[in-house]
Amino acid sequence: MGKQFIKDYQVTYYDCDAKSRMKLSTLLNVVIYFSGIQSEDLNRSDEYVHSLGVTWVVTNHEIEIKRLPKKKEKIVVITEAKSYNRYFCYRDFTVQTADGEELVVVHSTFALMDIESRKMASVTEEFLAPYESEKTKKINRPLNISLEKVDYERDYPVRFSELDVNHHVNNAKYIDWLLDVLGYDFLIAHTPRKLSMRYVREIEEGTIVKSTAQVEGLETKHQISVDGVLHTEALIEWRRENEI
Incomplete structure (x- = not known):
């Protein structure tokens, strides 16, 4: 288990779609932004990461939705960098109501990429130590689909x-x-x-x-x-x- 970070957010009208629900793209931006705030608190800001010649990239998202937050609703985002291996870091986000009802869960996979070569860089224990993530040998299998027709x-x-x-x-x-x-x-x-x-x-x-x-x-x-x-x-x- 990694170190948790918890942040409140109130959904505004410009976060929402025609059904007065938070747009999925906006929700994703918000939770990723909060993970960045945690990284800054742990002295792993973007500036620090870039000083090492690497940058974070997202490779996968798995998003489970019970319902999307509504306009003006107050939500709570809980995130933790749960585990990592040599090349990938796995972070979870849970979006809840103010009363603790679970709305959305996001499982995200991140990797470090060399800024110059644009190739993946390895992840070290020292780099991730502040997150208290578990080291694992498991690599999540990526999505692989094909379209039989185009609708x-x-x-x-x-x-x-x-x-x-x-x-x-x-x-x-x-x-x-x-x-x-x-x-x-x-x-x-x-x-x-x-x-x-x-x-x-x-x-x-x-x-x-x-x-x-x-x-x-x-x-x-x-x-x-x-x-x-x-x-x-x-x-x-x-x-x-x-x-x-």
């Missing part, structure tokens, strides 16, 4: 506002592309129950992103590509709005 497809130009401080597309933006391609009618009638996604490659400014999706009942498969090269893939399980 939805749409192109998105990468805009300046979608870039992060590393001049690559912000991780949460990928979720917007995954969902948006399904269209209004599908999204207004369904809400995600579980989302599994794998980041394969970074996306840079000036590119055209293609988001494709296959629908099989209450399950959708997704791929995000640039010039025919896969950059992200995802599997989403849905529930109908009238079943909530």
Whole structure:
């Protein structure tokens, strides 16, 4: 078990979608931001990490959703860097109501990447010591899907506002592309129950992103590509709005 970090947050109207619920991409941005605050408190800020010639990257998310927070709702985010091996670090986030009702659980996989070579760097015990994470030999198996057919497809130009401080597309933006391609009618009638996604490659400014999706009942498969090269893939399980 790692060292826990707990932070309160109140959902604002601009965090929400047309159903007055917190957008999944916004929720992901908030919880990742809170993990950064914990790292700063533990003297492992971005500046410190970059001084070592490396940077954090997200490789996978597993998101389990009982319900998304509502507009003006006060929530509590609990996070801990639970375990690590030579190349990957596993961090959990739990989003609760102020009364302790569990709403969303996020299991995230992080890796260190060499800033110059853009290749993965090894994780040391000394580097992670402040987090009190458990060392493990286990490596979580990454998502690997294929689309047998394309039911939805749409192109998105990468805009300046979608870039992060590393001049690559912000991780949460990928979720917007995954969902948006399904269209209004599908999204207004369904809400995600579980989302599994794998980041394969970074996306840079000036590119055209293609988001494709296959629908099989209450399950959708997704791929995000640039010039025919896969950059992200995802599997989403849905529930109908009238079943909530």
